[in-house]
Amino acid sequence: MRNVLRLLYFVLFAGITGTALAAPAPPSIPGQLVFKLRPGQQPAALEAALRTLEVGSPRQKFPHAQAPSAERPGSVDLRGIYQLTMPAALTLDRARAVLLATDAVEYVEPLYIRQPQYQPNDPLADSTLTSLTASQYYLKQIKAYRAWDVTRGDSSIVIGITDGGVRLTHQDLRQQVKHNYADPVNGRDDDGDGYVDNFTGWDLANNDNNAGYDINIVHGSLVAGVAAARADNGLGIAGLGNKCRFLPLNIYPNTPTGSFAGFEAVVYAADHGCQVINMSWGGPGGYSRFEQDAMTYAAVNRNAVLVAAAGNTNADLLFYPASYDHVLSVSGVSSTDQKSPSATFSHRVDMVAPGLSILTTYGYHGPTSSGAADADYVAVGGTSFAAPLVAAAAALLRWQFPQFTAAQIGAQLRQTADNIDGLPANAVWAGRLGTGRLNVLRALTQTRQEARVTTSTFAPARVAYAPGDTLRLAVAVQNLLQPVAGLTVTLTSLSPYVTVRQGSFAAGNLPTLGQTNNAAAPFRLVVATGGIPLNATATLRYRLTASGGFQYDQYVDLALNPDYVVLGANDLTISLTSRGNLAYDNLAGTVGAGLSYRTNDNILSEGGLLLATSPTRVSDRLRSSGGRSRQSFFSLRQATRQQPGPRADQEARIAFQDTIPVAGSRIRSVGVAVRQRAYAWATPARRDFVVLEYSLKNLTADTLKPLYAGIFADWDLPTPDGAGRNAANWDSTRALGYCYALNVPATGSFPARYAGVRLLRGGTPTVYSINSGAPAGSPIRLADGFSVAEKFLTLSSGTRRANRSAGLPNGADVVQVVGTQVARLAPGDSVTVAFAVLAAPTLAQLQASADAAMLSYTTLLPTQGAGKSTADFKVYPNPTAGPLRLEVPAAFGLTEIQLIDAMGRVVRHQFVSGRQADANLFGLAPGWYTIRAIGTNGVLRRALQLQ
Incomplete structure (x- = not known):
């Protein structure tokens, strides 16, 4: 059943109310x-x-991992995992x-750092701590003494203690360590396992x-x-594992x-024979x-029982x-079985064990002047100490x-x-403390019965489901214990x-270890069409x-x-977040479906x-x-999608804003x-292509002069050799910034050889092409971050030749910002800018798509001036053989007229003012065109036939 957690790989949520869980990604090992590697691939493919x-x-x-075995379905191959x-x-x-x-490559990930789940408390806080014998109250609570009448285990059963260093000389630990007599300490790897002198465990961290x-x-x-303190030695405490041994494995560094x-x-x-492995460490999320x-x-491959602390976050x-x-x-409970x-707590918790005032070996004090050595004990609390009880x-x-x-x-x-959900003190956590206390x-x-769902497969498989979605759920079931x-x-x-x-x-009916599934008739579910809170989590039982x-x-x-x-x-699939991002809502690329073209591979990081x-x-x-992102924008309402929409087959509506700038702050937002x-x-x-239109309203008391707006795009177009060598360029005729992959055939398995952004509407175009690997001293160097000043530079540099291209001659990781400069935006006023995001196999197709995007925007998405109708916009004669007059309302503020052909190309334009303007269209091919009037108060369009 837990395979469904893969669906939550990108997003973690809590509850069914829609409250997003605040679980930041855990820290990772720098650098x-x-x-x-995918099965069948060789490291040479990555060179x-x-x-x-x-x-x-x-x-x-x-390198010494056991290969998967057909006798162990679900086993995994670790030999293809590499660290870089x-x-x-x-x-x-x-x-x-x-x-x-x-x-x-199947996946690329950071190496997370998981923390020990340690919460020490005062050893005298519990009134039952009157003697060492009485202090281990938990042994009686979990029926350990009577259990030892059944078995005390055996030294051949080894518990792997993956944790910090262990005081191996402690009086209750030194005789419980499992030694590797096949590799004594002599400077050689006698047993050939790749570790020299691993006689007493191993320090994996160092x-x-x-x-x-x-x-x-x-x-x-x-x-x-x-788990394993020595019993019957007349000293200290008795570990629940009794005769079972432990293998110390240090996981925390103590060297640079x-x-x-x-x-x-x-x-x-x-790999070294531990039948049980304890993990009293971890972290939320990630x-x-x-x-x-x-x-x-x-x-699965090694048939080890894995036990872990559920965490110390209430x-x-x-x-x-x-x-x-x-x-x-x-998870953990008190001496009275209260959480x-x-x-x-969660539906994912399997069971609980005592986790308060657990007396155990301290291992902090070494030999003393009085002769007492390694004989210290302390009462501690936390799920770190509930887990080793279950492991033992x-x-x-x-x-x-x-x-x-x-x-x-x-x-x-x-x-x-023992089920503890019925205790009044646990009523609020019923169903989220597992099956009960050990x-x-x-x-x-x-010997009981337990049949359980082992895998859950949703179709269609998605990270998250939208209102109105229908889905199927196939499950595999296995009976693990007595026949059912x-x-x-x-x-x-x-x-x-x-x-x-x-x-x-x-x-x-299922025998022991029998399996079945409902693939032929899966469960069917439907998501509500409305009223669902943002980022909600629905729990199914x-x-x-x-x-x-x-x-x-x-x-x-x-x-x-x-x-x-x-x-x-269409052929271009793109995620749009409610806070202005494209492809993904986070730098890790885990929230969103990315941007792809004719494949499932993302091309916009x-x-x-x-x-x-x-x-x-x-x-x-x-x-x-430092691996962080700015958080200027916040959502005003949920991003929504209409399918079909009034003007397109799919339409999205999103609203967000930044904060009003604060006087005196060194770095301020724009206020839009x-x-x-x-x-x-x-x-x-x-x-x-997909058209993106932004209406920008000035929320401040100041005139923004100028206001820059642009689309940042870090394209990653694949290449046959896997090197990802890209270049960037600028098509000034179309105000089109684009990137392309070098040395890629125009056909075959790389459909997205070209991708880019075209300015469709706005003020003066701007472009800035960046080589991500630019050396120190470059105007923009992304290797050491992307500063506020550098971001401004990308938008405010116009279309200077030096900024139009990047990545040549050999290709590089390139980034491009395509934008526009709006001369001024008064307080309370709005302006609209629009872009097309495009991809294509060839440059000619990209340019044709850019032209089609302009035509679609000008003909299918009419935008009126504020408070005006098309009746106020007069164009005559229409049809015309050449001469043309335009008339607009006095309040429109006419500044420019443009003539756009059927391919979306601006074939004539002139700057004008006043209510009327004359144009001469002689010399143009007959056909249908769009005449566009641009003013300070909006944009007006009319279809025009040229004879």
């Missing part, structure tokens, strides 16, 4: 990224791309775009064999003590070259396919790695039920937990915004029931009504509206520095409200 990025050779992360060190000038966005453009306590983190010692290595440690533990691959490998949220597929997510005050229980089960798979061990733990005795002695009879899966929507039209699946009283609930979430719309009526009136008054939501309209057509002549 490092990870990517995975050109790596040369373009000017980086060294990537390092295979898991980036130079300081290279951004993750740029590297991602170039690597993905090779089509040889790549050495010192997994002991040598940094100022006690967390590893605390966690190890809960070290880096967080939690997921690498999980793979190491799985779903990662690399991290999920590591979890799948350990659980909120309903997804927390990683606990929320990944194949991981037991453990711990800070413990995370899993270790006991692995000894008791050697035939069970890792998935079956997890099911046994869930189904034998009961080790029942887990060892009572008459199994039924019932789907129910817990959200008022999703209706289940067909929600019952009779799975029938699977209720599995069978003969004999079996009942088990699982949940899956749908993201609804996203804060962006997608226009895809970043785009959006850019406004300015001075070097210190700029508004945008584009990149700034923006009403955006977008149009897309499916007709053959209009399939290569």
Whole structure:
């Protein structure tokens, strides 16, 4: 079932009310990224791309990983994962775009840093702490003493403690470490596993064999003590794992070259025989396919039970790695089974365990002058210490039920937990604390039933669903424990915004490990047509029931009504956000569907509206520095899409604004409200472009003179060699800025060889073409950020020859800003500017599409002057053989007339003033034209026939 989390790869939300979850991306390791080759590809396929990025050779992360096996369906291949060190000038966005453009790579991601879930408290705060024996109240609570009468485990069962360093000399830990006698400390890799002298675990963060306590983190010692402190030694405490051993694996750096290595440690533990792996660390948000691959490998390929802390945030949220597929997510309770005050809760939590006042090995104090050594203990709290209780229980089960798979061990733990939803103190969290509190005795002695949904497949597959969407949901079901009879899966929507039209699946009788699915008759659902809050999350519940009283609930979430719309009526598909961005709403490229042309591959890594009136008054939501973006614009209402619209096959309506500038502030916004309209057509002549129209209203008390508006476009057009070598140019005849891929045939698998932006309406055109890799000292250098002053420069430099092209002769990563200069905008006044976003296989087709976009804009999207009608606009004689007179209202403020041919090209224009103007059209070919009158109070158009 948890495979559906892939649908939430781009957006994380909380609840069904539509409140967006504030879960910022976790920190990542600077200068490092990870990517995975597609099956069948070789590293050599990336050589050109790596040369373009000017980086060294990537390092295979898991060269000794086990290959996938047909005997373990769903197993994953880690051998295609590589880590890359980036130079300081290279951004993750740029590297991602170039690597993905090779089509040889599945994903490119940062390496996130996950934090330990440690919340220490005063060891004397609990009145039960009268002695060391009595202090371990939780052992009685989870029925550990009676469980040890059934089994105390065995030293052959090893729990991988992926955490900070462990005090290996502590009196309750030193005899519980699992040593690797095949590789003694002698300076050689005796067992040939790629690690020299890994006799006592490994330090994955610093790549050495010192997994002991040598940094100022006690967390590893605390966690190890809960799971595996030595029992029956007459000292200190007893770990729940009793005779089971632990393998210390340090994941936090203590050297300048070290880096967080939690997921690498999980793979190491799985490859080195750990049947259970504990992860008492993590963070909200930041779903990662690399991290999920590591979890799948350990659980499926290597059959390890994965246990993780659910988090110490008192909120309903997804927390990683606990929320990944194949991981037991453990939250915390008190001695009375009430949810711990800070413990995370959600439908994704599997179960809970005691997590307050957990007495364990401290490992902070070494030998003392009195002779006492490594004998300190402390009571701590947090889900970090609930998780190792479940991990230790899993270790006991692995000894008791050697035939069970890792998935079956997890099911046994869930189904034998003591349900605590009925406690009055937990009523508010009912259904979001998993199946209940750990009961080790029942887990060892009572074999239950658990059938569960293992995969959920939505069709059509989307990141988020819009109002009115209909969809199908196919599920795969597996019975993990005792046989079930008459199994039924019932789907129910817990959200008022999703209706289940067909929600019952009779799975029938399933033996142990039996599987089935409803692919032939999937569930059917429909999204409400209106009233859905922005960025809402709808929760669906699977209720599995069978003969004999079996009942088990699982949940899956749908993201609804996203804060962006997608226009895809023709060959160009584009996402438009409610705050002015194009393609994606964030720099990571995870919110939105991108911009693609005749394929599913994105060709615009970043785009959006850019406004300015001075070097210190700029508004945008584009990149700034340090991997961040400016946040000038905020949404006034949700972006909406009409299909069909009154003027086009698809239309979008968006409204946003920036803040009113504050006097005295060094960097100020412009102070403009923006009403955006977008149009897309499916007709053959209009399939290569989308029209974007912006109405800009001055909200300030000052006249903006001038006002600049433009479209920032960081195009990434693919090339056969994967190098992504692009160039930029300017077509002054059409006010068209475009980029193109070098050395790409006009036909074949690269339809988007050209892409660009044309100014359709506004003042004086501007263009600025940028080479992203420009050296230090260049007027604009994106390698060290994109400053407010640089943004103003891109809009205010006109169409100077030096700024028209970039990337030649060899190609580069190029960016282009196509804009317009409006001479003045008085307080309260509005002006309209319009652009066409285009893509095509050849330059000739791009130019033809640019002409068609102008024709479509001038003929299909008539714009009237404020308060005026076309009746006030007189054009005669019509038809005409050459002479022409125009008359407009006195208040129109006529400044220019233009004659536009059927291809959208301006073939005649002249600057005028007053109410009347005369034009001479002799010498033009007969046919239909559009006469356009431009004034300070709007634009008027009329069709004209030239004889």
